[in-house]
Each structure stands twice: as C-alpha cells, then as structure tokens.
Amino acid sequence: MEDLKATPLQAQHEGLKALMAPFGGWLMPIQYEGIIAEHRWCREKAALFDICHMGEFRFRGDIQAGGLEDVFTFSVKGIPVGRSRYGFLLNPSGGVIDDLIVFRLAEDEVMIVVNAATAPNDFKIIASRLKEPAQLVDISAQTGKLDLQGPLSREVLVEHLGSELGALPFFKFTRTRVLGEDAIVSRTGYTGELGYEIFLPSGKTAELWELLLKDPRVAPAGLGARDLLRLEMGYSLYGNDIDEKISPVAAGLTAFVNLDKNFVGKDALLKERETGPENVKVAFRVDSRRSPRHFYEILHQGAPVGMVTSGAFSPMLSCGIGMGYVKPEAAALGTRLTIKHERVEMEAQVVELPFYTGGSLRA
Amino acid sequence: MAKFFTKEHEWVEMDGAQAIVGISEHAAHELGDITFVELPKIGKSVKQFDTLAGIESVKAASDIYAPVSGKVAQVNDKLEDAPELVNQGAESEGWICRLEGVDASELGALLDAAAYAKYLEGL
Numbered sequence: 502m503e504d505l506k507a508t509p510l511q512a513q514h515e516g517l518k519a520l521m522a523p524f525g526g527w528l529m530p531i532q533y534e535g536i537i538a539e540h541r542w543c544r545e546k547a548a549l550f551d552i553c554h555m556g557e558f559r560f561r562g563d564i565q566a567g568g569l570e571d572v573f574t575f576s577v578k579g580i581p582v583g584r585s586r587y588g589f590l591l592n593p594s595g596g597v598i599d600d601l602i603v604f605r606l607a608e609d610e611v612m613i614v615v616n617a618a619t620a621p622n623d624f625k626i627i628a629s630r631l632k633e634p635a636q637l638v639d640i641s642a643q644t645g646k647l648d649l650q651g652p653l654s655r656e657v658l659v660e661h662l663g664s665e666l667g668a669l670p671f672f673k674f675t676r677t678r679v680l681g682e683d684a685i686v687s688r689t690g691y692t693g694e695l696g697y698e699i700f701l702p703s704g705k706t707a708e709l710w711e712l713l714l715k716d717p718r719v720a721p722a723g724l725g726a727r728d729l730l731r732l733e734m735g736y737s738l739y740g741n742d743i744d745e746k747i748s749p750v751a752a753g754l755t756a757f758v759n760l761d762k763n764f765v766g767k768d769a770l771l772k773e774r775e776t777g778p779e780n781v782k783v784a785f786r787v788d789s790r791r792s793p794r795h796f797y798e799i800l801h802q803g804a805p806v807g808m809v810t811s812g813a814f815s816p817m818l819s820c821g822i823g824m825g826y827v828k829p830e831a832a833a834l835g836t837r838l839t840i841k842h843e844r845v846e847m848e849a850q851v852v853e854l855p856f857y858t859g860g861s862l863r864a
Numbered sequence: 865m866a867k868f869f870t871k872e873h874e875w876v877e878m879d880g881a882q883a884i885v886g887i888s889e890h891a892a893h894e895l896g897d898i899t900f901v902e903l904p905k906i907g908k909s910v911k912q913f914d915t916l917a918g919i920e921s922v923k924a925a926s927d928i929y930a931p932v933s934g935k936v937a938q939v940n941d942k943l944e945d946a947p948e949l950v951n952q953g954a955e956s957e958g959w960i961c962r963l964e965g966v967d968a969s970e971l972g973a974l975l976d977a978a979a980y981a982k983y984l985e986g987l
C-alpha cells in the first residue's frame with residue numbers, strides 16, 4: 502500500500518462523510534453529496550474544492566540570467582506582474598512533463614503551480630535548468646489552496662474576503678490578506694465558471710474552508726465533479742490527455758507554446774509540426790447517454806484508429822462526451838467514430854471544444 | 865410477493881406469472897449517480913445469471929444479470945430519459961424490466977431479503 506499524503510482538511514472531509522480515494526499520491530475527496538449534484542452546484546452557485554494537493558514552487562532571481570525564461574513553452578518575462586499564464590514544461594522530445602501555471606509575483610519573483618503527482622519530478626527538472634544565484638524553493642507543504650468556482654463565487658468572495666476582489670479580471674491575481682495572513686487570490690480555475698483560486702498558509706486552510714462553507718451559496722465539491730466540469734470545457738487532465746509521450750502539437754495546445762523563444766523541446770516540436778503528429782487529439786460527442794471512458798477503443802469505418810483518454814456523461818449536454826487520440830485521417834470535424842469496450846459500444850462524432858459554452862468564466 | 869436477490873445485486877419479485885427485475889438499493893448506492901440504463905430488447909430470452917442489461921454511472925459501467933430465466937415482456941422505458949430513477953428508488957420505481965415464462969423454482973438459487981442483508985454485511 503503506498504503511503505498517501507493528506508491535506509490539512511482531513512477532519513473536515515471526514516465530518517462531511519466524503520468518499521475518499523487516492524489521487525496523485527494523495528488521499529482526496531471524490532464526492533460529498535454526489536458528483537452530479539456537486540457539478541450542478543458549481544454551474545449554478547459556488548462550489549468549494551480542496552486543491553491543497555497541487556504543488557507550488559517559488560522562484561527568486563533574474564528571470565533571464567537565472568535561466569527561467571527558457572524553461573517553459575511560454576515567456577515568463579512577458580507575463581506582467583499580477584498576471585498568470587498557462588503552459589508546459591517539456592522534455593527534449595517535446596513530450597509534456599507537466600502542465601502548469603506561472604504567477605508573476607514581482608519583477609524577480611514567480612510562483613509555479615504544478616500537478617500533485619508530477620510535483621517532485623517537476624521540481625528536480627526545473628531546478629536543473631536554472632542558473633545560480635537564482636533560487637527555486639518547494640513551498641507546497643506550507644501552501645494551502647482552495648478553489649471557489651461558480652457564478653456566485655465573486656459575490657461570496659467580496660462579502661467574506663474584501664470588496665477589492667470584485668474587480669479582479671480573468672487570469673489576474675492579487676496579493677492580499679486572508680484571515681490576517683498573506684495570501685494570493687487568483688481569478689483562475691478548472692471549471693469553466695467564474696472562479697478563484699486562493700493560496701494561503703496551509704495552517705489557515707481549515708479556517709477559510711469552514712468560513713466559506715457557512716455561506717448558504719457555497720457547497721463542497723470533490724474531484725469527481727471537478728473532472729466532469731473540466732471535461733465539459735475540454736481542459737486536459739495531466740496523466741490522461743497529456744503526458745511525457747504526447748506533445749502540445751499532438752494535443753492541439755500550441756496556443757500555449759511560443760515558438761519565437763527558446764525552450765527545451767522546441768526543436769522536437771518544430772520537427773513534429775513539419776512532419777505532422779502520428780496521432781492527434783479529438784473531442785467527440787456520443788449519440789446517446791453512454792459514457793466513453795479512459796482506454797476505450799476508437800474505431801473509424803470499422804478499423805481501430807485510437808484510444809479514449811478522458812470521457813464521461815455530460816450533465817449539461819445530457820450525452821456522453823470524450824477526448825482521445827486518433828490517426829489524423831479520423832480527426833476532422835464531423836467524422837463519425839465508434840467507441841468500443843467489451844460489450845459497450847457507442848456512436849460518436851468529432852466536435853469542437855469546448856463542449857459546454859454556457860459557463861460564467863469571463864463574466 | 866417477497867423480493868429475492870442475487871450475489872451480483874439484482875433483485876426479482878414475482879407478480880403473477882411475471883417477474884419484475886431491478887438492481888438493489890445497495891448496488892445503486894455503490895454505483896453513485898446513474899447516467900444510463902441499457903434496457904434489454906422486448907422478446908429477448910435469457911437464462912438465469914446471463915447478461916440481461918447494462919447500467920452506467922459517473923464512476924463505472926456494469927452488466928445486469930438475469931436473476932431468473934425468462935423472456936423480456938416489458939421494460940421500464942422511463943429510465944431512457946431519467947436513469948436517476950434507479951438512484952431514487954432502485955427497488956421500486958427504478959425497476960428495469962419484467963420477464964415472462966419464468967420458472968419460480970429458480971428463486972431457490974437466490975437469497976431472500978434477510979440472507980441478502982447478511983451477505984452485504986460480509987462484503
């Protein structure tokens with residue numbers, strides 16, 4: 502049995518009778534009341550997620566001279582202070598070591614937020630690409646993270662944490678005080694709704710969790726609902742939809758890659774862009790309520806062409822939705838696909854992302 | 865009539881000459897939010913413990929086995945658009961189908977409610 506890590510909210514999850522399961526080396530809440538009810542709450546009100554498992558690193562130093570500018574697929578120098586940017590850490594073959602968000606805290610200071618399972622390896626790789634005297638510190642253990650997501654999240658946050666948060670635009674953050682401690686409140690998320698990620702000292706996480714949950718507009722949501730929410734938006738889940746063998750070119754995520762700058766993996770991406778990737782990501786919508794699932798086979802005109810990497814029943818669309826990788830000839834919009842696993846079989850059609858377009862994300 | 869259960873968590877209840885079939889409340893709870901029920905075709909003949917239907921939840925896809933042999937006489941077509949009825953009442957309004965041509969002696973191979981409750985305790 503692997504040794505699972507626990508977030509500072511174990512007692513709270515236990516009190517709420519959450520269904521707990523391992524995720525990325527952590528014991529995490531999958532659901533409280535029910536996955537679909539929590540999903541709906543996030544689409545209609547404000548859902549609170551324990552995201553303390555994610556990793557946070559702090560970089561201090563000169564971004565160019567310290568080597569950070571060449572680490573990711575996007576320019577860190579180009580991020581204005583107070584803004585954040587999403588992109589990738591690649592291996593030399595162009596495969597995705599992790600997807601992450603960089604927060605520009607100051608001219609010479611950034612916070613890097615990474616996935617839980619990949620955090621230790623990310624840290625080693627990022628550190629190995631830096632030059633002294635720049636410093637990279639893993640601040641995951643002392644950093645708590647709560648996500649408040651949903652159309653009512655702004656009014657809830659303004660009421661409990663301060664009116665200045667109401668003006669925060671999409672992908673901007675502010676360094677503020679929460680419960681008397683230094684904190685970062687960022688207008689980012691993984692749900693497609695208006696929402697915030699709150700970084701604060703881990704010792705204060707439980708207090709903020711309880712304060713926000715007292716508000717009748719707020720309900721807790723687990724990783725089950727989070728997975729449905731992100732899939733309806735077509736957001737990739739690291740380990741499913743992207744990994745070390747998949748490049749941002751194959752994943753259709755070149756919008757987060759700046760080829761005008763240097764980064765590890767760039768040569769491989771340029772080459773792949775020229776030759777075309779062997780398999781490409783597609784999004785598809787199932788004709789029925791059946792759920793495609795990870796590892797289900799994808800067929801086109803009777804022949805195997807690929808594999809599902811994420812799939813679920815979409816409560817907003819009332820049908821199955823999924824993403825996967827297929828041979829390029831089966832990837833055009835409108836292509837008919839068959840998804841198959843043992844006795845389960847469903848018909849689907851290649852569609853554009855996002856699946857769900859009614860969210861309050863940019864409200 | 866009383867309900868009888870399989871160890872795979874289906875239930876069956878005789879109603880005259882027909883058998884009403886569903887999944888147990890325990891199974892529905894374990895599956896979580898049910899999103900799809902693959903109803904059997906009317907007229908399909910099944911042997912006891914053969915695959916009868918399918919059910920999908922947010923978490924998993926599972927087969928439903930025939931608790932007794934018979935021919936599908938009727939299906940609960942409300943489940944096509946409202947599979948959540950199984951979560952709301954797995955052993956009542958969330959029934960799956962009715963079988964005809966049933967041999968009631970096959971019920972002897974199943975668990976009665978008390979035996980099923982005891983079986984669940986041991987899981």
